[in-house]
Amino acid sequence: MKKILAISVAIVTGLFVLGGYFFQDQLSPFLALIFDWGILLAGVAGLIGVGYLLRWHLSKLINHKKGRFHSVVVLSAFIFAFVAGFVLTPQNAFYRDLILNIQVPVEASLLAVLAVTLLYASLRLIRVRGWSPMAIAFLLSALVSLTLDLGLLQTGSDSLAADLLGILERLPLAGARGILLGMALGGLVVGLRVLLTMDRPYGE
Amino acid sequence: MPVLICPECGAENDLTAESCQECGASLLDVLPSTLSNQEELGQDDLSVFSQDDHDLPDLLNALKREDDLQVEEGDQGGYPEMPEESPSEGLDFGGAEDENIPDWLKRIRERASREKDSSGEITQKIKAARESLEGGKDVEEHENYESWIKYLRVQGIDKGAGKPMEAESPDDNQDADEGDSDWLSKIKKAQGKPLAIDRDEVSDREGDSLLQWLVALEDKGKKPKPILEEEEEVQGKHTEDTLPTLISSDQDDPQATQQINKSELRFELPELSVSREEQAQADQLTATIVDERASRLPRKQESRSFRWLVRLILGLLLIVGLSLSLFTGGKAELPQGLLQPHTEALMRWAKALPTDASLLIIVDYAPGYAGELSLIASPILKQVVHEDVFVFMMSSSLSGTLLGGRLLDQLVAEDRVTDLGYFPVSAYGAYGMASRTTSGDSALSLPELGKGLPSRGVDGVLLLSDSYEGARMWIEQLSALIPETPLNLLAAAQAGPMLLPYWESGQVTGLIAGISEAAGMERMLSGSEVVARRWRAYQTGVLLLMAMLVVGVIFNSDSKAAESLRGEQ
Numbered sequence: 001m002k003k004i005l006a007i008s009v010a011i012v013t014g015l016f017v018l019g020g021y022f023f024q025d026q027l028s029p030f031l032a033l034i035f036d037w038g039i040l041l042a043g044v045a046g047l048i049g050v051g052y053l054l055r056w057h058l059s060k061l062i063n064h065k066k067g068r069f070h071s072v073v074v075l076s077a078f079i080f081a082f083v084a085g086f087v088l089t090p091q092n093a094f095y096r097d098l099i100l101n102i103q104v105p106v107e108a109s110l111l112a113v114l115a116v117t118l119l120y121a122s123l124r125l126i127r128v129r130g131w132s133p134m135a136i137a138f139l140l141s142a143l144v145s146l147t148l149d150l151g152l153l154q155t156g157s158d159s160l161a162a163d164l165l166g167i168l169e170r171l172p173l174a175g176a177r178g179i180l181l182g183m184a185l186g187g188l189v190v191g192l193r194v195l196l197t198m199d200r201p202y203g204e
Numbered sequence: 205m206p207v208l209i210c211p212e213c214g215a216e217n218d219l220t221a222e223s224c225q226e227c228g229a230s231l232l233d234v235l236p237s238t239l240s241n242q243e244e245l246g247q248d249d250l251s252v253f254s255q256d257d258h259d260l261p262d263l264l265n266a267l268k269r270e271d272d273l274q275v276e277e278g279d280q281g282g283y284p285e286m287p288e289e290s291p292s293e294g295l296d297f298g299g300a301e302d303e304n305i306p307d308w309l310k311r312i313r314e315r316a317s318r319e320k321d322s323s324g325e326i327t328q329k330i331k332a333a334r335e336s337l338e339g340g341k342d343v344e345e346h347e348n349y350e351s352w353i354k355y356l357r358v359q360g361i362d363k364g365a366g367k368p369m370e371a372e373s374p375d376d377n378q379d380a381d382e383g384d385s386d387w388l389s390k391i392k393k394a395q396g397k398p399l400a401i402d403r404d405e406v407s408d409r410e411g412d413s414l415l416q417w418l419v420a421l422e423d424k425g426k427k428p429k430p431i432l433e434e435e436e437e438v439q440g441k442h443t444e445d446t447l448p449t450l451i452s453s454d455q456d457d458p459q460a461t462q463q464i465n466k467s468e469l470r471f472e473l474p475e476l477s478v479s480r481e482e483q484a485q486a487d488q489l490t491a492t493i494v495d496e497r498a499s500r501l502p503r504k505q506e507s508r509s510f511r512w513l514v515r516l517i518l519g520l521l522l523i524v525g526l527s528l529s530l531f532t533g534g535k536a537e538l539p540q541g542l543l544q545p546h547t548e549a550l551m552r553w554a555k556a557l558p559t560d561a562s563l564l565i566i567v568d569y570a571p572g573y574a575g576e577l578s579l580i581a582s583p584i585l586k587q588v589v590h591e592d593v594f595v596f597m598m599s600s601s602l603s604g605t606l607l608g609g610r611l612l613d614q615l616v617a618e619d620r621v622t623d624l625g626y627f628p629v630s631a632y633g634a635y636g637m638a639s640r641t642t643s644g645d646s647a648l649s650l651p652e653l654g655k656g657l658p659s660r661g662v663d664g665v666l667l668l669s670d671s672y673e674g675a676r677m678w679i680e681q682l683s684a685l686i687p688e689t690p691l692n693l694l695a696a697a698q699a700g701p702m703l704l705p706y707w708e709s710g711q712v713t714g715l716i717a718g719i720s721e722a723a724g725m726e727r728m729l730s731g732s733e734v735v736a737r738r739w740r741a742y743q744t745g746v747l748l749l750m751a752m753l754v755v756g757v758i759f760n761s762d763s764k765a766a767e768s769l770r771g772e773q
Binding site: 039042090091093096097099100103104107108110111115119122123126139142143146147149150151152172173176177180 | 570571573575603605606607623702705720743746749750752753757
C-alpha cells in the first residue's frame with residue numbers, strides 16, 4: 001500500500017508540474033502550492049541534517065572520542081554564527097564581513113590547492129602511463145589550452161592563422177557541447193523513467 | 205585394597221607413597237582409589253563385573269544399561285552370538301574335547317594355568333568367571349555378563365580393525381549383522397566406523413585386553429581412515445574395468461554385492477553454482493592477490509635533501525613571480541584581442557541604460573569565486589550602478605545575500621537596494637520563482653517564499669554566476685518569463701565557453717567571461733588598470749604552471765616503471 005501511494009504521488013506530481021509548463025494560467029496557483037510544500041520539506045530536511053550533525057559532534061565530544069577538538073571548533077563556529085546571525089541579521093555589515101572574511105579565503109585556498117593537485121595528477125598520469133599517445137595528446141592539449149587562455153597569440157582578422165586559432169579555440173566548446181547534449185538526453189530519460197515508475201528515487 | 209593411581213603414568217602405588225614409584229610424579233593431591241590390581245580381580249570371583257553398576261566405567265555402564273533394557277523388552281537381537289572359533293571357547297580348558305586336542309595345545313594350557321601372566325586380562329577375568337559359574341553363583345547374571353563381555357571384545361576389535369563390511373567373508377558378515385544390535389549400530393555410525401568386522405582381525409587380536417581397547421577408544425588423536433581413501437585403495441588393487449566382488453553371490457541376500465562394471469558407474473560431481481557477481485568478486489580478489497604478489501621495481505633511493513631543495517626552489521619561484529607581477533608598477537600591456545564581440549554588446553547595453561533604471565542583480569556564485577567575480581563585475585557595475593539606479597538583488601547561492609551586499613555596498617546607497625532573498629534554484633529550478641510573477645517585491649516580508657520578481661519590471665538583468673548549470677537555469681526561465689528584458693551574463697572563466705551559445709542565439713544580450721575580458725572592458729570603459737594587473741598576475745601564474753608541467757613531465761617520467769605497469773596490465 002505504501003509503495004502504491006508513493007508511486008501515485010510521484011506520478012501525479014510529475015505530471016502536474018509538467019502540465020504547468022503548458023497550462024501555466026490554470027495551474028499556476030496549484031504549482032505555487034506544490035513548490036511551497038517542496039521548499040518547506042527541504043527546509044525541514046535541512047534542519048534535520050543540522051540536528052544530526054550537531055548530535056554527532058556532541059556525542060563525539062561527550063564520549064571523548066578521537067578528534068573531538070575538531071568537534072569543539074565546529075560546534076563553537078556554528079553557535080557563534082547562529083547567534084550572531086539572529087542578533088545582527090545578515091544585512092549587518094559587521095556580520096557580513098565576519099562571515100565572508102573567513103569563508104572567502106578558505107574556499108579560494110581550496111581552489112588553489114585544487115589547481116596544484118590537478119597539476120600533480122597530470123604529472124603522475126604521464127609518469128605512470130609513460131609516453132603513450134594518449135599521454136602526449138593530454139599534455140599537448142593542456143599546453144595549448146593554457147597558451148590560448150593567456151591571450152598572447154594575436155593574429156590578423158582575415159588570415160589563415162586566425163582561422164586556425166579559431167578552430168583551436170572552438171575545440172573545447174565542441175567537446176563541452178557534446179557532453180551537454182549527452183547530459184540533456186540523460187536527464188530526459190531519467191525524467192521519463194521516474195514518471196513511468198521504472199526508477200523510484202523516492203525510496204521503498 | 206585402596207591404592208594411589210599415578211595421574212601421569214597410571215601406576216598403582218601404596219597409600220603411604222608421596223611420589224610415583226614409576227615416574228616420580230607427585231601423589232600428594234591424589235585421592236585413594238578402590239580399584240584393585242589384577243591379582244585381586246582374579247581372586248575376587250569376578251568382582252568387577254558382579255559389583256554394582258557404579259563400579260563400571262561410564263562407557264561400560266551405559267552400554268550395559270542399554271542392553272539390559274533391550275533384554276527386558278524382549279528384543280530378539282539380544283547379545284550377539286559368538287562364532288564357533290570364539291577365543292572364549294578356546295579357553296575352556298576343562299571341556300570334553302580335551303582328548304582330541306593336540307599336545308602342543310595341552311602344553312600351552314598347562315603353562316597358562318601355572319603362569320598368570322601368560323594370558324591377557326580378559327582371559328583371566330573370563331577364566332575366573334567360569335570358575336565362579338561352576339561354583340553355582342548367579343549363573344544367569346554371569347552368563348549375561350559373559351556374553352556381554354564377549355560382545356564388547358568384538359566391538360573393540362571392530363574399533364581396531366577399521367575394515368569395511370565388504371572385506372569380510374559372507375558367513376562372518378552375516379553373523380556380524382545378526383549380532384549387531386541397533387544401539388551398537390548407532391554407536392558405530394556415530395564413531396564413523398564400518399558396521400562389520402573382519403574375523404581374521406578378530407582372531408589375530410583375541411589376546412588384546414578390554415582396557416587396551418578402551419584406551420584406544422578414547423584416543424582421539426587416532427582418526428579413522430577416510431572411506432574414500434579406502435575405496436581408492438580397493439580400486440587400485442583391481443583391474444581397470446571391473447570392481448571387486450565384495451561379499452556374496454547370494455542373490456536373495458539384499459546386502460550381497462555383485463561384480464559391477466566400472467564403466468557403468470557414474471560419479472556425479474556436486475554442482476557448483478556461481479553467480480556473476482560472485483565470479484566478478486572472485487576475479488577482483490584474484491587480481492588483487494596477483495597484484496600484491498607481483499614483483500615491483502625497487503624505488504630509487506633519492507636524496508631527500510635534493511627533493512626538498514627542488515621543492516623549495518619551485519615554491520620560491522612561484523611566490524616571487526606572482527608577487528612581482530602583482531605589486532610591481534608599470535602599465536599593463538593588454539592585447540587587443542581581449543575585447544570580444546559579446547563583451548562589446550554588453551558595453552553597448554550599459555551605455556544605453558537610462559540613468560534612473562531599475563536593475564535586477566542575481567548572485568549565483570560561491571564564496572571561492574568571489575574574487576574573480578568581483579573583478580569581472582566591478583567595471584560594468586561602476587558603469588551602470590549609481591545613485592539614481594534602483595537595484596533588486598536575488599541570490600541562488602547560500603552566501604549570495606552576503607556576497608551581493610558586499611559587492612553593492614560601495615556602489616549604491618543601501619536604501620536603493622532591495623533584497624529579494626534566497627531562492628534555491630539548484631534544488632527546485634527557477635520555475636518556482638517564475639510562477640510568482642504576480643507577487644510583490646516586499647523585501648522585508650517573511651518567509652522568503654512569498655517573494656518573487658518585481659511586478660513593475662526591470663530595465664535589465666545582470667546574472668553573476670560561476671557555473672554553467674546555475675546560469676543555464678536562470679537563462680531558460682528569465683528568457684521565457686521576461687523575454688523583452690535584456691539579460692547579461694557576468695561569468696567565471698570556466699563557465700564562459702559553455703554560456704557563449706546563449707549569446708549567439710540571442711537569449712543573452714551580453715557576456716563577460718573571465719578576468720581577461722573584464723580587463724579589456726575596463727580599459728575601454730574607464731581606462732583603469734586594476735583588473736589588468738590581476739590579469740598580469742594571472743598570466744604569470746599560468747606560465748609558471750606550464751613550466752612546471754613541462755619540467756615535471758621531462759624529469760619525472762619513469763619509462764621503465766610505465767613499461768612494467770603496461771606489461772602487468
